Amino acid sequence: MNGFDIEIQYSEKVKSTTLEVWPGNLVKVIAPIGSTETELQKIVSKKTKWIIEKQRLIKDVPVWREREFISGESLPILGREYRLKVIEGFGETSLKDDRFVVPVVTIENDDNSEQSKSELVKLSLIKWYKAEALNKIIPRVEFFCEKLNCNAKSISIKDYEARWGSCTPTGDLIFNWQILALPRESFEYVIAHEVCHLIELNHSKDFYRLLCSLGFETDETEARLKYYRNLFSNSI
Numbered sequence: 001m002n003g004f005d006i007e008i009q010y011s012e013k014v015k016s017t018t019l020e021v022w023p024g025n026l027v028k029v030i031a032p033i034g035s036t037e038t039e040l041q042k043i044v045s046k047k048t049k050w051i052i053e054k055q056r057l058i059k060d061v062p063v064w065r066e067r068e069f070i071s072g073e074s075l076p077i078l079g080r081e082y083r084l085k086v087i088e089g090f091g092e093t094s095l096k097d098d099r100f101v102v103p104v105v106t107i108e109n110d111d112n113s114e115q116s117k118s119e120l121v122k123l124s125l126i127k128w129y130k131a132e133a134l135n136k137i138i139p140r141v142e143f144f145c146e147k148l149n150c151n152a153k154s155i156s157i158k159d160y161e162a163r164w165g166s167c168t169p170t171g172d173l174i175f176n177w178q179i180l181a182l183p184r185e186s187f188e189y190v191i192a193h194e195v196c197h198l199i200e201l202n203h204s205k206d207f208y209r210l211l212c213s214l215g216f217e218t219d220e221t222e223a224r225l226k227y228y229r230n231l232f233s234n235s236i
């Protein structure tokens with residue numbers, strides 16, 4: 001339909017048709033039960049210009065896929081993909097020669113050994129990502145704080161389900177550790193965004209002026225961020 005891949009979802013909960021543009025040339029159409037394909041085609045046709053603009057914004061956002069955590073898969077760090085290599089043995093995940101190396105001890109005589117193995121790989125990778133995320137977040141927080149002449153009370157990471165970061169009224173900055181998997185521009189934006197909240201705990205014009213003073217184009221960056229999914233789950 002109109003050069004787009006269309007996915008139609010009929011719902012009793014909606015009274016009018018809405019469109020969602022997703023990475024991979026996909027347009028989701030959420031329509032009331034009883035809507036005809038002809039009606040939906042007309043709606044999509046009228047929104048063609050809007051769809052094309054949305055697709056331009058998210059053209060670099062990868063299509064989310066569920067990972068199996070097996071050798072050969074790739075995982076991103078700040079916009080760069082690294083191959084995963086699972087080996088037999090003990091130890092922790094490491095990054096060697098542009099590749100994730102994850103040692104895992106195979107459980108013999110276990111009907112679910114492959115599933116157990118992939119789960120162990122996943123847990124080991126999560127541990128690595130959490131440590132590396134904090135290592136990379138702290139100096140960037142300090143950098144932006146110096147730019148704005150402010151200070152964070154504390155910096156920590158969390159298993160957020162549906163947000164990339166937060167700032168408390170007392171000045172504690174908390175980040176979703178999975179921002180390490182975002183492209184560098186988005187990674188920097190999330191950190192700068194929360195640092196700006198140390199001064200403006202809102203989303204006022206003054207807040208966005210602070211962000212712009214740090215060199216960020218807020219509208220397009222925020223639009224793209226909405227389409228990134230958590231690396232190890234299907235949230236966000």
